[in-house]
Amino acid sequence: MFNGIIYNFGIIKRIKKSPKYVVGSLVLEIQSDIKFKKTDIGESVCVDGVCLTLIKILKKSFLFYLSKETLNRSNFKYARVGKLLNIEKSLNFGNKVSGHYVQGHVDTTAIVNKITIIDKSWIIDFNLKRKHLIYLIEKGSISVNGVSLTISKVTNKGFQITVIPHTLKLTNLVKLKKNSLVNIEFDIFSKYLLKLTNHL
Structure with a gap:
């Protein structure tokens, strides 16, 4: 974990x-x-x-x-x-969890559609396969290349995140450009809840 x-x-x-x-x-x-x-x-x-x-x-x-x-x-x-x-x-028992629970079980990949830079922060739009859009929730958590991020907006073709300068400095997200391919893991709780509600 x-x-x-x-x-x-x-x-x-x-x-x-x-x-x-x-x-x-x-x-x-x-x-x-x-x-x-x-x-x-x-x-x-x-x-x-x-x-x-x-x-x-x-x-x-x-x-x-x-x-x-x-x-x-x-x-x-x-x-x-x-x-x-x-x-x-991996986390040790008792470690502080500053992001969200990430398993490292990648669900799929996403493609960078657009990057907009505002005041040194990056707003990045990603495109996903349509079948995965069901896992996206605005203000929910998502892992992009292992980085815990918040979905700022759900779009018709994927989602948008805002990456602050501190995160850009500490991760390889700063290397992204249009058409870059990233690893995506959806929030584990959203996956379990979706499966449970489908069986009710």
């Missing part, structure tokens, strides 16, 4: 196939200043909104496993060496 508050970056150093794992999966090497101990191997880490398993610690980088399902659901299918990533360690 994560909370979508980002304090660490990582850069993709290498992407490789491994005979150890299922055909179609990949191993991702990420260079970062974030600190891990040997006892952290096997733990879940949120990387650009995707919950990945830490499988090895190298001198200045780390290896993560990317399953075929993760590649199908996320923008990692288009990942390239040198890409900047948001990284968040």
Whole structure:
């Protein structure tokens, strides 16, 4: 479990196939200043909104496993060496939750339709597949590349968020441009409530 508050970056150093794992999966090497101990191997880490398993610690980088399902659901299918990533360690019991509950289970991807800059803040419009619009609630929470954000407006084709300068400084959202593809996780409570009401 994560909370979508980002304090660490990582850069993709290498992407490789491994005979150890299922055909179609990949191993991702990420260079970062974030600190891990040997006892952290096997733990879940949120990387650009995707919950990945830490499988090895190298001198200045780390290896993560990317399953075929993760590649199908996320923008990692288009990942390239040198890409900047948001990284968040999993929460410990008793940690303050400053954002919202993020599982790292990406639901889909969204495309940047438009970016408007007002007083150093960015208003970003995203387009989604129509079948996912049902999960959007104005003023509700959403995870974009692992960042906890508030939906400021629901549109006919997706949603709009406002990103303040502080968030831009600490995340890779500052790298977004028109047609960028981002990882989306809808609020877990909205998904459960929708399923429950459909069975009433």
